[in-house]
Amino acid sequence: MMNKMMQAIRYHQFGGADVLQLEQVPRPEPQAGEVLVKVYAAGVLPVDWKIRKGLFPMPVQFPHIPGTALAGVVEEVGSGVTQFQKGQAVFGRTTKGTYAEYTTAPAEAIAHKPLSISFDEAATLSGGATTAWRAIVIDGVVKAGDRVLVHGAAGGVGLFAIQFAKWKGAYVIGTAGPSNVDFIHSLGADTVIDYTTTSFEQAVQDVDLVLDTIGGETLERSWSVVRRGGSLVSIAGQPPLNKAQELGIRVMRSSLATNHDLDHIAKLIDEGIVKTFIEKTFTLSDARQAHEHSQSGHGRGRIVLHIADM
Numbered sequence: 509m510m511n512k513m514m515q516a517i518r519y520h521q522f523g524g525a526d527v528l529q530l531e532q533v534p535r536p537e538p539q540a541g542e543v544l545v546k547v548y549a550a551g552v553l554p555v556d557w558k559i560r561k562g563l564f565p566m567p568v569q570f571p572h573i574p575g576t577a578l579a580g581v582v583e584e585v586g587s588g589v590t591q592f593q594k595g596q597a598v599f600g601r602t603t604k605g606t607y608a609e610y611t612t613a614p615a616e617a618i619a620h621k622p623l624s625i626s627f628d629e630a631a632t633l634s635g636g637a638t639t640a641w642r643a644i645v646i647d648g649v650v651k652a653g654d655r656v657l658v659h660g661a662a663g664g665v666g667l668f669a670i671q672f673a674k675w676k677g678a679y680v681i682g683t684a685g686p687s688n689v690d691f692i693h694s695l696g697a698d699t700v701i702d703y704t705t706t707s708f709e710q711a712v713q714d715v716d717l718v719l720d721t722i723g724g725e726t727l728e729r730s731w732s733v734v735r736r737g738g739s740l741v742s743i744a745g746q747p748p749l750n751k752a753q754e755l756g757i758r759v760m761r762s763s764l765a766t767n768h769d770l771d772h773i774a775k776l777i778d779e780g781i782v783k784t785f786i787e788k789t790f791t792l793s794d795a796r797q798a799h800e801h802s803q804s805g806h807g808r809g810r811i812v813l814h815i816a817d818m
């Protein structure tokens with residue numbers, strides 16, 4: 509029997525944004541424990557273009573469909589899947605590629621979509637809200653009264669980290685460029701540092717937790733603002749363990765969200781406690797422009813590919 513076909517963005521070799529091609533490809537079939545999702549929207553994460561450039565340490569099989577973050581509707585369930593049914597709206601993560609009309613995802617990596625937001629908005633949550641949730645709530649265990657510094661506070665991860673830390677009752681400090689200062693305040697930050705005019709080390713000290721989403725020099729300069737016994741979480745660099753031991757600072761990298769985490773995030777969104785923000789929306793056929801936009805490293809919120817209408 510002929511496979512059903514779908515449109516997807518694929519690339520056949522590492523390279524610039526021009527390797528991204530819109531192609532007609534076979535629609536995937538859900539395996540045991542998986543769900544086939546009709547993708548309505550895909551989040552465009554910085555890691556997507558890092559993988560495309562061959563910069564990310566993971567094996568890639570060509571042709572490769574990029575994207576891990578999705579929002580869509582269950583089309584079919586594989587054997588053993590009891591928690592989802594055809595027609596339900598979901599969001600979450602897959603390793604099978606989301607820049608496509610359909611994808612398959614493990615049932616434990618997706619959850620019911622928040623009712624109060626669109627599919628485009630729900631596509632911002634995986635790799636954004638989930639990463640921030642793990643760093644602030646689960647691994648960082650931020651509690652009331654903690655002082656938390658979030659670098660890149662306007663980004664797809666940072667905007668959620670500010671809100672989760674505030675929800676936990678922390679004193680929250682964010683760094684952002686001048687065009688995003690008011691935005692970070694509107695998310696609830698107590699202090700916003702414009703990184704183009706002020707060195708954060710001069711403005712803040714004795715922080716309980718730093719979430720670094722920038723890496724490089726920003727990560728290097730962050731050691732001096734964490735109190736002894738505090739934590740440094742970097743999702744953009746690798747803090748050296750020997751330095752952490754010497755300074756008495758706990759270091760962490762990102763950890764993967766469970767569908768329990770996804771459910772918590774969906775609830776906070778539907779209760780109006782946490783908001784998302786879309787930087788810009790592109791069509792599937794404009795994935796090249798979406799990657800070029802993401803590569804600029806600036807902006808407010810997540811870039812999204814709008815793939816299907818309701």
Ligand SMILES: NC(=O)c1ccc[n+]([C@@H]2O[C@H](COP(=O)([O-])OP(=O)(O)OC[C@H]3O[C@@H](n4cnc5c(N)ncnc54)[C@H](OP(=O)(O)O)[C@@H]3O)[C@@H](O)[C@H]2O)c1
Binds near residue numbers: 555666744810
């Ligand atoms: N491991 C994981 O699970 C995981 C998940 C998601 C992301 N990441 C990584 O984390 C990093 C950030 O991801 P993202 O999705 O949040 O990126 P993003 O949406 O592209 O946002 C980047 C943000 O950084 C800000 N920025 C740029 N230079 C800055 C500086 N020197 N100081 C403070 N802010 C600065 C920009 O704001 P302005 O416009 O104001 O400059 C922009 O809002 C990427 O390297 C990504 O690969 C890792």
